[in-house]
Amino acid sequence: MKIRDLNISDVKKIAEVHEKSFKDFFLTSLGRQFLETYYAASINNNTSIGIGLFDNEEKLCGFATGTSKSLGYHKTLLFQNSFLFFKSLLFVSLSRPKVIFRLFKNINKKSDKKDDKQYAELLSIAMLPDLKGSGYGKILLDEFEKKAKCHSASKIALTTDYNNNDNVVKFYNKSGYEVYYDFIAYPNRHMYKLIKKLDETNN
Numbered sequence: 001m002k003i004r005d006l007n008i009s010d011v012k013k014i015a016e017v018h019e020k021s022f023k024d025f026f027l028t029s030l031g032r033q034f035l036e037t038y039y040a041a042s043i044n045n046n047t048s049i050g051i052g053l054f055d056n057e058e059k060l061c062g063f064a065t066g067t068s069k070s071l072g073y074h075k076t077l078l079f080q081n082s083f084l085f086f087k088s089l090l091f092v093s094l095s096r097p098k099v100i101f102r103l104f105k106n107i108n109k110k111s112d113k114k115d116d117k118q119y120a121e122l123l124s125i126a127m128l129p130d131l132k133g134s135g136y137g138k139i140l141l142d143e144f145e146k147k148a149k150c151h152s153a154s155k156i157a158l159t160t161d162y163n164n165n166d167n168v169v170k171f172y173n174k175s176g177y178e179v180y181y182d183f184i185a186y187p188n189r190h191m192y193k194l195i196k197k198l199d200e201t202n203n
Helices: 008-021 032-044 073-080 082-095 097-107 136-150 166-174
Strands: 002-005 048-054 060-067 120-127 155-161 178-185 189-197
Touching (some): 008 032, 008 048, 008 060, 008 120, 032 048, 032 060, 032 073, 032 082, 060 136, 073 082, 073 097, 082 097, 120 136
Parallel strands (some): 120 155
Antiparallel strands (some): 048 060, 178 189
16 A cells, blocks of 8 residues: 555546535535545645545545645635536536535535634544454544644544544544534534644654
């Protein structure tokens, strides 16, 4: 296995791993075209961080994506790629118009008053189902943190589910992440915001 930066030629592979890893997630329900548009927009953004875990035949087995600057990140992606996102959501908006409302509701969600979003953020970490528990997730997380520090980030945050998610929360706790606050994502999904201060002396 090897880790390298993701590039635009990896987008289809990323979307495929996302679908296999997050079958019941909201973003997955928006369809393959949306996922490819989203990850392409992310890779092309200069504040983005994207790394992939590949086998010797260049099969993507897992990935981690996010940004070195959380504040305004998704709004910037939507603004810079508005036509492509509109195109990717056109069919789903006609068949399920409520999902578009949900998408924009969550993009514009209000944070806790103490949250200034002055941190890097891990937005997605995924692994093929048959590799979960293999230790590669920790390797991806560590590599993502190194990349964030290279972008001068001093803290890194992420969100994860509050309910029925003890093993995932413990995984992040062992890696130094602490609960920052909890919140309700639209329409009624209880979430944790976790945060970690990055050690500047440890590269």
